[in-house]
Amino acid sequence: MTDAPILSVSHLKKSFGEHEVLRDISFDVSQGDVVSIIGASGSGKSTLLRCINFLEQPTAGTILFQGKNAETQWSRAQYHARVGMVFQSFNLFGNMSVLKNCVVGQMKVLGRARREAEEKALMYLEKVGMAPYRDARPAQLSGGQQQRVAIARALAMDPEVLLFDEPTSALDPEMVGEVLGVMRDLAASGLTMLVVTHEMAFARDVSRRVIFMDAGVIAEDGAPQDIFVHPRQARTREFLSRILQK
Amino acid sequence: MSSLPTTFFGWVGFILDKYGTLFLSGVGVTLLVAITGTVIGFVIGLLVAILRTIPVAPRDPWYRRMPLRVLSALLNVYIEVFRGTPMIVQAMVIYYGSMQMGLRMPVLVAAVLIVSVNTGAYMAEIVRGGIISVDKGQKEAACAIGMTHWQSMVHVVLPQAVRNIMPSIGNEFVVNIKDSSVLNVISVNELFFMSKSAAGTYLRYFEVFFITACIYLALTFTVTRLLRLLERKMDGKTNYIIYGSQSDSKASIVVPKEGGVPND
Ligand SMILES: Nc1ncnc2c1ncn2[C@@H]1O[C@H](COP(=O)(O)OP(=O)(O)OP(=O)(O)O)[C@@H](O)[C@H]1O
Numbered sequence: 236m237t238d239a240p241i242l243s244v245s246h247l248k249k250s251f252g253e254h255e256v257l258r259d260i261s262f263d264v265s266q267g268d269v270v271s272i273i274g275a276s277g278s279g280k281s282t283l284l285r286c287i288n289f290l291e292q293p294t295a296g297t298i299l300f301q302g303k304n305a306e307t308q309w310s311r312a313q314y315h316a317r318v319g320m321v322f323q324s325f326n327l328f329g330n331m332s333v334l335k336n337c338v339v340g341q342m343k344v345l346g347r348a349r350r351e352a353e354e355k356a357l358m359y360l361e362k363v364g365m366a367p368y369r370d371a372r373p374a375q376l377s378g379g380q381q382q383r384v385a386i387a388r389a390l391a392m393d394p395e396v397l398l399f400d401e402p403t404s405a406l407d408p409e410m411v412g413e414v415l416g417v418m419r420d421l422a423a424s425g426l427t428m429l430v431v432t433h434e435m436a437f438a439r440d441v442s443r444r445v446i447f448m449d450a451g452v453i454a455e456d457g458a459p460q461d462i463f464v465h466p467r468q469a470r471t472r473e474f475l476s477r478i479l480q481k
Numbered sequence: 482m483s484s485l486p487t488t489f490f491g492w493v494g495f496i497l498d499k500y501g502t503l504f505l506s507g508v509g510v511t512l513l514v515a516i517t518g519t520v521i522g523f524v525i526g527l528l529v530a531i532l533r534t535i536p537v538a539p540r541d542p543w544y545r546r547m548p549l550r551v552l553s554a555l556l557n558v559y560i561e562v563f564r565g566t567p568m569i570v571q572a573m574v575i576y577y578g579s580m581q582m583g584l585r586m587p588v589l590v591a592a593v594l595i596v597s598v599n600t601g602a603y604m605a606e607i608v609r610g611g612i613i614s615v616d617k618g619q620k621e622a623a624c625a626i627g628m629t630h631w632q633s634m635v636h637v638v639l640p641q642a643v644r645n646i647m648p649s650i651g652n653e654f655v656v657n658i659k660d661s662s663v664l665n666v667i668s669v670n671e672l673f674f675m676s677k678s679a680a681g682t683y684l685r686y687f688e689v690f691f692i693t694a695c696i697y698l699a700l701t702f703t704v705t706r707l708l709r710l711l712e713r714k715m716d717g718k719t720n721y722i723i724y725g726s727q728s729d730s731k732a733s734i735v736v737p738k739e740g741g742v743p744n745d
């Protein structure tokens with residue numbers, strides 16, 4: 236692992252009106268890190284991811300990506316191409332086929348030729364097991380299939396970092412496995428991942444680091460065995476005992 | 482000289498025979514004005530919608546916020562003015578106003594301009610409704626892969642919005658076929674204007690406008706049917722091929738379309 240962090244968040248704050256959702260968040264992510272972000276509902280996990288890729292405008296703080304300020308030194312398009320996002324509700328483009336979903340960004344944002352874009356799209360669709368469905372429309376697929384396509388769409392942009400916001404929580408239980416399987420492979424392939432999740436098994440077994448958020452701050456940050464086996468804070472213990480009981 | 486007809490249908494036949502080409506040319510102008518007016522109005526509506534949805538953050542510098550603020554105020558004025566006044570009055574103001582300012586527009590150009598600008602104001606609001614109907618996640622996903630506002634609107638949001646507002650677009654088209662008749666006040670040779678001159682000679686207003694009504698109805702009915710066909714075309718195929726599946730490498734399964742609108 237190289238020393239310079241690929242992503243560095245410092246003193247990030249976000250308020251919605253009076254409501255301070257993120258209060259001074261700082262952390263670094265190294266190349267190849269797989270970080271799980273856990274925490275109670277409403278603790279600001281989604282808001283953190285959305286601030287990192289500027290779907291929400293942070294109120295304060297800086298985000299460095301590969302050492303350069305994401306807001307001022309990166310063009311928005313280039314930054315977004317390198318820092319991808321997978322949504323809880325998939326958000327596949329409803330007016331396009333599966334293949335087109337994975338091609339359109341490559342062509343419009345990265346300026347790739349159609350041939351190249353389609354080859355790349357098919358390669359990633361193959362990887363997530365969705366190549367046979369290349370002509371289907373999103374509405375014709377199951378949730379698990381849609382999410383795998385959404386992952387292929389993000390991968391087709393050749394991102395350096397991929398953000399996942401609860402990628403499996405909108406799925407029926409029997410489909411969770413297929414998506415987690417894909418994510419496990421990605422983690423093994425060395426992709427840098429930031430995963431907001433309620434899947435404690437994934438956080439414990441796949442990620443190399445776990446961030447526990449509580450009320451807009453990072454309450455605890457460490458290796459999975461530290462967080463899960465020897466949590467230092469009372470609130471971490473309390474959250475884990477609550478969620479692991481289920 | 483043959484004697485004039487005595488019955489209603491006698492007159493209808495007589496008028497059709499005598500003024501058939503007049504009616505036809507009226508239909509031509511009406512369709513020309515309605516079609517180009519609707520298409521241009523639609524494009525105006527799309528552009529206004531794209532401009533009005535440009536995101537501004539409070540953090541943006543003033544030289545970015547100010548022009549957008551002014552632009553959006555101007556667009557609102559445009560929409561309010563053209564939705565809030567009758568097209569017949571707009572026709573008078575624009576046509577005679579431009580003439581007084583020394584701009585002699587051909588009357589057909591004025592007609593298309595008036596209908597386009599008027600339709601644009603309505604379309605802007607219709608498209609805005611369409612954009613609201615598209616899930617916010619679509620725009621976010623487009624942004625998240627790096628598309629600009631323009632790209633995400635053109636490739637992702639508007640195609641879905643337009644599909645959702647096709648019925649309203651059809652309405653506007655039908656309204657334009659009918660309401661282009663008010664342009665007779667600036668002497669556009671459309672169907673109503675032609676009917677008036679046909680009726681004038683023999684003073685057979687009832688028979689002539691009975692024919693005119695039938696023609697309008699035929700036009701609007703045909704247009705609604707055609708738009709239905711177009712809508713169905715836009716929905717695409719209901720089945721897709723699963724490549725390399727099972728035994729047959731081109732096996733196709735039919736999946737009932739989700740949320741399909743029950744039509745007819
Ligand atoms: N656009 C918004 N406007 C106002 N408040 C918001 C907005 N988005 C989020 N919030 C608030 O911010 C807080 C944190 O929300 P966030 O979605 O980040 O939580 P979360 O940790 O992702 O929760 P969950 O596990 O339920 O997804 C919540 O109290 C929420 O009400």
Ligand SMILES: [Mg+2]
Binds near residue numbers: 282
């Ligand atoms: Mg959330």
